[in-house]
Structure formats: structure tokens, C-alpha cells
Amino acid sequence: MKVVAFNGSARRKGNTALLLEHVTAELGKADIQTEIVHLAGKSIQGCIACMKCHRSKDRRCTVDTDYMNECIAKMDAADGILLGSPTYFADVSTEMKALIDRAGMVAKANDDMFRRKVGAAVVAVRRAGAIHAFDSMNHFFLISQMIVPGASYWNIGIGLDRGDVAADSEGLQTMVTLGQNMAWLMKRLGT
Numbered sequence: 001m002k003v004v005a006f007n008g009s010a011r012r013k014g015n016t017a018l019l020l021e022h023v024t025a026e027l028g029k030a031d032i033q034t035e036i037v038h039l040a041g042k043s044i045q046g047c048i049a050c051m052k053c054h055r056s057k058d059r060r061c062t063v064d065t066d067y068m069n070e071c072i073a074k075m076d077a078a079d080g081i082l083l084g085s086p087t088y089f090a091d092v093s094t095e096m097k098a099l100i101d102r103a104g105m106v107a108k109a110n111d112d113m114f115r116r117k118v119g120a121a122v123v124a125v126r127r128a129g130a131i132h133a134f135d136s137m138n139h140f141f142l143i144s145q146m147i148v149p150g151a152s153y154w155n156i157g158i159g160l161d162r163g164d165v166a167a168d169s170e171g172l173q174t175m176v177t178l179g180q181n182m183a184w185l186m187k188r189l190g191t
Contacts, residue, residue: 001186002033003118004074005082008096012038015124015165016084019157019175023082023122026179032186037074039095042067046094047101053109061102072103080118080186081146083137090129092136100140107144115145118186120178126160149185151178 005024009016017036024034043066052062059076060069075081083099085092092100107114121137123130134154141148155178157171158164165171 001079003027003080004078005036007038008085008093010040012040014162015159016086018165019122020084022175023179027183030183044095044098046098053106059110061106068102084122087125087129087133090132092133112145117146119146122155124157130156149181
């Protein structure tokens with residue numbers, strides 16, 4: 001079993017990465033292979049609504065001038081998908097939004113290719129807006145017919161500067177619980 005995690009932060013080693021690392025550590029303890037993909041510094045553009053993916057049906061975005069098709073291929077090959085984003089103006093980062101829009105469109109065009117994979121979202125936030133960002137990522141999972149595990153609280157870590165979420169003990173415990181529940185669910189599903 002494998003989970004691919006996408007860090008949608010502009011900081012490779014920031015709070016979002018720290019939260020994802022806590023979740024993936026628990027998955028690793030359950031013998032689930034993990035990979036964290038950092039979108040920082042990658043060329044990723046938004047969906048251009050060309051709808052060519054609905055005609056080609058080749059599990060790829062027809063825009064092939066950026067990093068997106070590598071991300072889609074990783075999602076397709078994985079049994080579980082973790083999305084992590086900082087909160088930017090009460091929503092996900094632009095890189096995460098592009099990933100959601102384009103991967104989601106390709107998945108829909110290819111008979112819901114992420115159907116029944118396990119998906120979970122984590123959010124780093126300074127103060128407010130995290131629930132909207134959390135909802136944006138969960139909407140991707142739900143419209144893709146994925147299965148979303150719960151945790152002990154909303155999957156949010158609070159902090160502004162790099163490493164600040166390390167002081168949010170409740171947030172870190174939530175990530176541990178999420179990783180344990182995601183592993184439990186994946187094993188029950190036999191993905």
C-alpha cells in the first residue's frame with residue numbers, strides 16, 4: 001500500500017510539511033509506503049477548461065508543459081492521497097487549487113479514477129480561514145468518490161512562522177490520530 005502526500009505550501013520545510021510528516025510517520029508505522037511531494041518551486045498552472053481530457057481519456061491532462069501530469073500519475077498509482085495546504089486568504093494555496101482542479105477534472109474524465117481511494121486533508125493556519133481550506137480539499141475527495149477518514153479534531157495545525165505548529169500539541173495529536181485512522185481504513189479496505 002502507498003500514500004502520496006502533496007505539500008501545497010510555498011515553503012518546502014514549513015508548517016504544512018511538518019503536519020504531513022506527522023501523518024506519514026503513523027502510516028509508516030503501519031507498513032504503508034509514503035511519499036511527500038513538495039509543490040514549492042514546481043511549475044503548475046490552473047485548469048484552462050479545454051475539456052480535452054474528456055476526449056482523450058488517457059488519465060493525463062492535455063496541458064503537458066508543467067509538473068501536473070507527474071502529480072496525477074502519482075495519485076493514480078497510490079492507494080491513498082494526502083493533501084496539505086497553508087491557509088492563504090481563507091483558502092488553499094494557488095498550487096493546491098491547481099492540483100485539485102486539474103487532477104479532479106482528469107479523474108472525472110476517466111471514469112472517476114480516484115474512486116474508493118482513501119483521502120485526507122491537513123491545513124496549517126495562523127489564526128482563521130482553515131475550515132474553508134479544509135473544506136476545499138475535502139470537496140475534491142468527496143466529488144472524486146474517495147473515502148475520507150476522521151481524526152480526533154479537524155486536521156488543522158496552528159502556527160505562523162516555520163516550525164510554529166510544533167508547539168500546537170493538539171494539532172500534532174490530531175495528525176497522529178489521522179495517520180492511525182487512515183492506516184486502519186486502508187487495511188480494512190484492502191487497498
